[in-house]
Amino acid sequence: MSEALHSPLRNNVIRNGALEPDTWQAHLAADDTAAALPPDSPGWLVTLQTWQTHRQQLRMRQHAVAVYLPSDADPEVLLEPGAQAIDPVGIAHIAIDFPVYTDGRGYSLAQLLRTQYGWHGELRAVGDVMIDTVHYLARCGFDSFAVKPGHDPEAALAALKSFTVHYQRAYRKPLAPVTGA
Numbered sequence: 289m290s291e292a293l294h295s296p297l298r299n300n301v302i303r304n305g306a307l308e309p310d311t312w313q314a315h316l317a318a319d320d321t322a323a324a325l326p327p328d329s330p331g332w333l334v335t336l337q338t339w340q341t342h343r344q345q346l347r348m349r350q351h352a353v354a355v356y357l358p359s360d361a362d363p364e365v366l367l368e369p370g371a372q373a374i375d376p377v378g379i380a381h382i383a384i385d386f387p388v389y390t391d392g393r394g395y396s397l398a399q400l401l402r403t404q405y406g407w408h409g410e411l412r413a414v415g416d417v418m419i420d421t422v423h424y425l426a427r428c429g430f431d432s433f434a435v436k437p438g439h440d441p442e443a444a445l446a447a448l449k450s451f452t453v454h455y456q457r458a459y460r461k462p463l464a465p466v467t468g469a
Contacts, residue, residue, distance in 0.1 A: 300441045349378065419439050419447050
């Protein structure tokens with residue numbers, strides 16, 4: 289997992305248009321047994337391999353986990369056999385790693401998750417996430433961002449509004465459900 293994945297409680301995560309502390313902890317299992325799972329408490333980020341191996345146990349927990357996708361991951365492995373869309377039960381968010389800002393595979397993963405695999409939940413960019421990339425990440429479907437240490441999270445938040453006109457299409461975010469009168 290990326291070094292910049294978790295930084296000690298500083299307001300470096302942009303989520304819902306505001307800054308908040310990064311409270312997620314990476315769980316790096318030493319082995320692949322159920323005993324190696326993180327405790328059923330909030331704020332755990334598990335590897336894709338851990339999710340694949342233990343998804344049924346993780347789905348039954350009180351507290352959802354985040355699933356970490358490296359930039360070379362195949363998002364299709366998040367689908368249940370025969371399913372057309374990712375089942376969101378037990379997944380707090382999907383975190384896609386950007387090992388270096390020049391690695392564009394995370395943009396493609398985001399597009400695939402949103403358009404082909406039916407992911408409507410939170411999609412977080414982690415790793416080498418810099419001020420000048422957040423706007424483009426949002427256009428590909430990311431809706432939260434763990435800004436790289438050393439970069440100004442306030443400036444990154446402002447960068448989300450830096451462009452008002454776009455020449456290419458972007459991922460359309462799902463509309464909020466309409467509540468009855």
